[in-house]
Amino acid sequence: MNSILLLALIPLVPLLAVPAILVTAQRPNLREAASLLTGLLLFGLVATLLGQVDLQAPPTLVLAEPLPGLSLALSPEPLGMLFALVASFLWPVTTLYAIGYMRAHHEDNQTRFYVAFAASIAATMGIALSANMLTLFVFYELLTLATYPLVTHAGDAAARRGGRVYLGLLLSTSIAFLLLAMVWTWQLTGTLTFTAGGVFSESVDPTILSVLLVLYVFGTGKAAMMPFHRWLPAAMVAPTPVSALLHAVAVVKAGVFTVLKVVIYLFGIDRIEQLAVADWLAALAALTILLASLVAMTSDNLKARLAYSTVSQLGYITLGAMLGVAAGVVGGGMHIVMHAFGKITLFFCAGAIMVAAHKTRVSELDGLGRRMPLTMLAFLIGSLSIVGLPPFGGTWSKWLLVQGTLDTGMWLLTATLLISSLLNIMYLVVIPVRGFFAKPASDAEGLQEAPIASLLAIGVAVLGCIVLFFSPDPIYQLMNGVFR
Amino acid sequence: MSLVDHLPVLVVIIPLMAGPLCVLVERPLAAWGLALAAAWLSFAAAVALAAQVNGTGVISYELGGWAPPWGIEYRIDTLGSYVLLIVTGIAALVMVAAKESVASEVPEAKVARFYAALMLAFAGLVGIVATGDAFNVFVFLEISSLASYALISMGRDRRALTSAFDYLVMGTIGATFILIGIGFLYMMTGTLNMQDLAARLPEVWDTRTVRAGFAFLTVGIGLKLAMFPLHLWLPNAYTYAPSVVTAFLAATATKVAVYVLLRFMLDIFGIDFALGRMPFEYILLPVGVIGILSASLVAIYQVEVKRLLAYSSIAQIGYMLLGIGLASTTGVTGAILHLFNHALMKGALFLALAAIAYRLRSTSLQDLTGLGRRMPWTMFAIVIGGLSLIGVPATVGFVSKWYLVLAALEQGLWPVALLILLGSLLAVVYVWKLVEAAYLTEPRDDVAVQEAPLSMLIPLWVLVIANVYFGVNTEVSVGLARQAAAVLTGGAG
Structure with a gap:
């Protein structure tokens, strides 16, 4: 198939699922089959595109030109392909999971749920493939709006409050x-196209560049840098599949992805290395990592704990981007993938526990391993991957990030990463350990696992964590492509 | 001369004649039919004119065959044809929706006279734009204003009477100031033709009379366009007028006032005088910024949706003034663009409110509860219109914000750029009040409400789609705005 056609189809296919879902609204089996099939089709398309396109000389598809000289355009590049690949792979997996979860949970408005979900994925694909900052911004805002109905899905007072924080902070x-920052960049350079090595000429005042970098990093609220991270825990009022795919993968990764794109293609990492403000931002990212870990330790609500863990993990990627060295950026890009698989596993498990055992608090999970052994085992693997222990995928990205901090000689940042790993053990790994070995609070009632569809999805995610340890090379090579 | 040569005057004459005819036919349905036909014919004429201006340049039409500057000249340039398109287009769409809405809000005996007044108001607005004669502007302004006072007083609520009276007082002061200003200019130059005025004014720039005339005109036009702090008449007038009138006036009347401001300040006086010799930008920038922020803040606390949107209109006018005050081609482009874009947004939003008023007989925030399920199409139109108001990308609001922020940054005024964006954030708050009320509360059980009739939904959705279409494809809107701005600012950067 023609690459241009593929580019057009990738954001379009999830949108095409919308009418299919609406038409089959009365017949849940067909509706979910439609969602699942579109998901698989989408992944197939992204994989095909990756297989046939030459990323060093990518084609560009111009959708429209809303402002003279500024177009809405799509163009594949290594980092974007990586992001698209992860999101499109995990979408059908999450749909599979959602089928079990939403039915077991007897959620209302399931059609609206699947429609908004598909729209969110379409926006994510747009972000991943955007050829310039304007396109990225357009899809970034659409993603915020498309996920809003998912966050407020329950429609009660808590959902309304969560939705307000979510939308308020992100918008x-x-x-x-x-x-x-974007208009300013345009005014300074006359271009917003992502260009290898950056778009700013040597003559641009470093002070202005510093201000711009700060604006870009804080402007990308989805990257959840403190103090603009509050929307992420607020979004946890959403049903668990939403938290799993959108608030562990698509939305938050769209944030750090934007930061990486800006660093690589608007500033150029050499420029970042020269800017003193980047060091300060890296320090702030380190602070975010530690503070979020501390908050996670004190949260008893399982999903809130996972949310703060995500805030902390996103800090890793922002930190990597701000280092201004290749290892940091490559490590950050790989962490998008590794963390996605690890964290989605954890959220899947949290949802499974909620559905099967009706428990949402960490303190209630003692001894649950006896009732839900598979789920708890998956939780263990997911947490170990996030900690960065072999034989799980998280090892490699953390390795590269540590190497990046060593390259810049900022040993405090190295220390932060290592301390954070210890904190991860204390607030994540402890949960399955207590689940297996602590004495249950109430009498165990025998085996009571999650719905089979959900278990299948968990299995796929866990498998991902393991496979990524043994063959990280394709991803590493792809990520390295940004510097070729 | 063929009919085509008479287009500049036909665009005005058609609605002007339709007015008295509406009274004569008396039957509501016939009056509506006449008004509808007149609005669409006028729109067709405006489209033809725009094509003609685009092809052959400025059109000059001598009324009665008297050559200017002695006779009255009708003069249509790019800016004029652009505003004509907006006014007639909105009028044509509003007329489609008017039938049901007016039937439910205006007593049957008054309907024919209502359409007559609406046609006169429309003719006045079109006339202001078409004419090339300063005194003619005043005449048409009075025609449209007097008709508007009558229209507003026909609102269902008795408070419509006092708000029409307030508007009458303020509007008359404004019109008088404009008249005095024009009088001063006539005194110094002996001419009323706009082109002639523009040519003769530089000789007498440094006289106190011309400066006083400039001041009178600024304040007079400021009153008409509800420039902060001269906006006090607007919220009540928009709130209590019949819904259709609000939709029509909100999308056209203030736009025409902005047009008059542009025409007088930048065209007749010229940018060198207005911004060089008079401290025009030091008035417009602060007035614009304060208007944006204060009106948006007030909008947040409104419980009546029509009033909320009325305050939002005042804020949007602030954006246009700000764009003019930035005094660059980009800034004026932003202002002219926002004039067009805001007409699309507010036209859509107030038409949606007309649909809600038609079904609910109320437009207060608490009555909107759960309406997302009861009137899905209408409410979704409000959501898109609201997003456009915020300036979310892929809507027209984004394009205007882009130009305004860019213009501010070009001048190195980054605090102004930040304030413009802050205005957007305030818009998020008041728009989201509507969204939460409509979608995140349970529907009230006591009223059975269904979707609005198609005759209202179709014009509403035409505007909504235009909001998105012109947000993505800006070839026409930006192209014309840029062309007009370049002429007004003398091509200066």
């Missing part, structure tokens, strides 16, 4: 900072 940071 206001992006409008006040990101848009400003």
Whole structure:
């Protein structure tokens, strides 16, 4: 198939699922089959595109030209392909999981749920393939809006509150900072196209560049840098499949992806290395990592703990981007993938526990391993991968990030990463350990696992964590492509 | 001369004649039919004119065959044809929706006179734009204003009467100021033709009379366009007028006032005088910024949706003034673009409110509860219109914000750029109040409400789609705005 056609189809296919879902609204089996099939089709398309396109001389598809000289355009590049690949692979997996979860949980408005889900994926694909900052911004905002109905799915007072924080923080940071930074960049350089090595000429004042970098990083609220991280825990009012795919993979990764794109293709990492403000931002990322870990330790609500763990893990990627060295950026890019598989496993498990055992608090999970051995085992593997222990995927990205901090000689950052790993053990790994070895609070009632569809999805995610340890090379090579 | 040569005057004459005819036919349905036909014919004429201007340049039409500057000249340039398109297009769409809405809000005996007044208001607005004569502007302004006072007073609520009276007082002061200003200019130059005025004014720039005339005109036009702090008449007038009138006026009347401001300040006085010799930008920038922020803040606390949107309109006018005050081609482009874009947004939003008022007989925030399920199409239109108001990408609002922020940054005024964006954030708050009320609360059980009739939904959705279409494909809107701005600012950067 023609690459241009593929580029057009990738954001379009999830959108095509919308009418299919609406038509089959009355027949849940067909509706979910439609979702699942589109997911598989989408992954197939992304994989095909990756297989046939020459990423060093990528084709560009111009969708429209809303402003003179500024177009909405799609163009594949290594980092974007990586992101698209992860999101499109995990979408059908999450759909599989959602089928079990949503039915067992007797959720209302399931059709709206699947429609908004498909729209969110379409926006994510747009972000991944965007050829310039304007396109990225457009899809970034659409993603915020498309996920809003998912966050407020329950429709009660708590959902309304969560939705307000979610939308308020994401929209206001992006409008006040990101848009400003973007218009400013356009005014300075006359281009917003992602260009290898950056777009700013040597003559641009470093002070202005520093201000711009700060605006870009804080403007990308989805990267959840403190103090603009509050939306992520607030989003946990959403049903668990949403938290799993969108708030562990698509939305948050869209944030750090944007930061990486800006660093690599608007500033160029050499420029980043020269800017003193990047060091400060790296320090702030380190602070985010530690503080979020501490908050996670004190959260008894399982999903809130996972959310803060995500905030902390996103800090890794922002930190990697701000180092201004190749290892940091490559490590950051790989961490998008590794963390995605690890964290989605954890969320899947949290949802499974909620559905099967009706427990949402960490303190209630003692001894649950006897009732839900498979789920707890998966939880263990997911947490170990996030900690960065072999034989799980998280090892490699953490390795590269540590190497990046060593390359810059900022040993405090190295220390932060290592301390954070220890903290991870204390607040994540402890859960399955107590699940297996602590004495249950109530009498165990025998085996009571999650719905089979959900278990299948968990299995796929766990398998991903393991496979990524043994063959990280394709991803590493792909990520390295950004510097070729 | 063929009919085509008379287009500049036909666009005005058609609605002007339709007015009295509406009274004569008396039957509501016939009056509506006449008004509808007149609005669409006028729109067709405006489209033809725009094509003609685009092809052959400025059109000059001598009324009664008297050559200017002695006779009255009708003059249509790029800016004029652009505003004509907006006004007639909105009028044509609003007329489609008017039938049901007016039937439910205006007593049957008054309907024919209602359409007559609406046609006169429309003719006045079109006339202001078409004419090339300063005194003619005043005449048409009075025609449209007097008709608007009558229209507003026909609102269902008795408070419509006092708000029409307030508007009458403020509007008359404004019109008088404009008249005095024009009088001063006539005194110094002996001409009323706009081109002639523009040519003769530089000789007498440094006289106190011309400066006083400039001041009178600024304040007079400021009153008409509800420039902060001269906006006090607007919220009540928009809230209590019949829904269709609000939709029509919100999308056209203030736009025409902005047009008059542009025409007088940048065209007749010229940018060198207005911004060089008079401290125009030091008035417009602060007034614009304060208007944006204060009106948006007030909008947040409104419980009546029409009033909320009325305050939002005042804020949007602030954006246009700001764009003019930035005094660059980009800034004026942003202002003219926002004039077009805001007409699309507010036209859509107020038409949606008309649909809600038609079904619920109320547009207060608490009555919107759960309406997302009861009137899905209408509410979704409000969501898209609201997103456009915020300036979310892929809507027209984004394009105008882009130009305004860019213009501010070009001048190195980054605090202004930040304030423009802050205005967007305030818009998020008041728009989201509507969304939460409509989608995140349970529907009230006591009223059975269904979707609005198709005759209202179709014009509404035409506007909504235009909001998205012109947000993605800006060839026409930006192209024309840029062309007009380049002429007004003398091509200066």
